[in-house]
Amino acid sequence: MVGNLEKILQGYLPQDHKFEILHLQNTPTQVRPIVTLPKKNCHTKSQDVTIKTPHFFALANNSKFIYGIEIHVYIILKNNNNNNNDTVNEKNPSYDDAERLIFISKADTNGYSDIKFSAKQITKGIIHYLFSIDPNHYLKQVVPLERKYEQSFSKIFITKETSLENALQILSNRSHQKEKSQAVRKKMLQSHQHYLSFKLANKIRTKLCLFTRPADQYLFAESSKNPNKHTLSGMGLLKWWLSIIDDLLCEDFTKDSEGKLRIPGEESIIVKRCFKPNNFSNWTVGDIFGGKPNSLAIFSVPLFSDDPKSRFLHELVEEARVMKTNLETFWMELQERQEFKLSETVSVIGISGYTAISTAVIPTEFDTIITDSKKQYRYIKNYITGEEYNAEEGALESYVNIVDYLRYKYNRSLTSIVGTMPKNLKVKEPVNTPQITTLQPRKKIKI
Template structure:
């Protein structure tokens, strides 16, 4: 029997403690390439590669309070096989970009944010890629001309839209059912076959902050925050464990700290267990390669913001990777005397059986607007007091019950706490050939 989200997370939560988990996912949508494609002479810039983006948002609750949150963007990049006239996506990249992760300090029991973070990333790597490829919203929908007069789109005039709605109201139930079945059969979505060779990647940018998802949570004295170096070590430990447990031996892990010498970066890598860690990044290119054709454009990412500034300054076609990383460290976000880094891994996973996502595990929203609306119930609250955690939980549960007639997924933890054993040091009498010095008699 295939495992679900609860089956995976229970091994990362305290034993016999019941948690609730909200898992939001938007509908897979085709987007522009995340890395700018260099135009070739006398050729079309469309290389027939397809990039599909999916948003995932997780929020963990205990005792009717949301206490942890994380958002991850998943990209499926289908690559056209070379020297083949027909479009055949035989290979693909599955890239996980960790956008934000945060706690607020209002949990009534001790749990490991590190372990739950690791468990959620493991869950996303375990999802069958076909889950994302069955029904993809295309960049541009091509509606059949025969049905254009029956559809209401952004271009439809108000009078025409009212006329179409009036006709639908006058239709019989049989006609409405026939029209509904016809609509389902129309190619309003794209569907892709799952490639046999998929390279799994993960990328994240570490930067210390008072809060990432829970506004004003830094005012809670119970919230635990990390320094830049501490946050880097925290994430590096998680990614290293995932490499050891989920990836093949020939996979790679890379670490880049803008402004630091390779010798300093290697000191952080001394604590890792996976053997293929090295200094650098997984984006490719050489020192003289243009940064615009190597650095991916992620949402709310300092690297992406810097690339946009280079475009505004008309320097994007003259800035190579060496200059890009050198100038990046001079940006305001890097001048806080805190360590920031870019961590990436790439390789093939060794997961024996992919899991299939169910409605019980995941709430798939019909639109990005609905995804943001539900997420805002959590991220839109203020967490300077415990009331924010309580109100966000109440608002989400009420909305799910009223709108979707569903509830949060409950997970009973099964992780046994580690017992720290104290090392007993036996004391031995000190043997010395020196004679003790006696006090002289007076």
């Protein structure tokens, strides 16, 4: 059976070459708001629900993993009617607005591919696939922020509130009455709200954002020691991602959507020069987070995991300056952080609008491994990211370990994809030409 993932990605891989892909997804989980709310708004906005779903993709060829990308999808359900009687624990909660925010965490290659493929094209294909997923896929079964177990659950489930004596009794009952216990647990789950569920009827606004920063490796440890790995300078990386995002805007979004670019430390006229190769017309200087220059950064900038912006906000909290730092100061000071003092260009790219493509794709068991917990998600991903790629053995061993684990644990194999992208289709990839920038605001601009 051909899955949706295979159908979509085959057009982004070289014709007649066979690849395999791992698509790992964690169960959607309710999390705290990614943007800090002012105290005066906490009560009225407390009914908004944020649901986070991590995705990890790893591409293999010739029994070696050669490419990986991790992306987090947030579904933000907004209740704008301020009806304080509604709660997220109702059977049919009502939300009159919704937003899908896709945060690109990391993407990387390791240089061990035996054939030439376009990392740009497969990256674009994976993001296009995520745009195509029906947002309701993330809302059918959501792990709540907090689970309040009823009295009847205490007899069959062990939680952090279960005493040692009761836990031993539960384990004893399970061992002596396994079949009966399983039937009871299943009945309990069906009759109680163990998970949250929601339904979207209206069209959902889609946003995407990423932070570009050059590094020797992002997902494949020690891969920079491979002389065949293609690395990019800060400006090269910015142009690479900008080209991908511009293509997605042209191909997947309506014309009234917008693209935003911010380069901390650079004046607007410099940033605008980066738009010249773009085909989408609505590119402007700035970011998709909103807020005015004198607005407090803490109430505008979202908190993502393993993100320099988030780490800086945490530092401002520790320095007791977070309630004094506005957006203008935030972006100016961000460039002075230690991790940016390498005279390399860093940037924030974002898009916002409505997709013009069909959002009817539902990931299936044929092409997606959906884990039950964060721990299981990290465990499987670590088979790839935990290896060392200073030699080709790392790419080979990670592949063997994943294949063996999937066969043993899930009786599954990796999804096979045969590329259909024409061989004569030339894809322009950036050249790794060093770019020099001090990331300091310039008083005079020469044009």
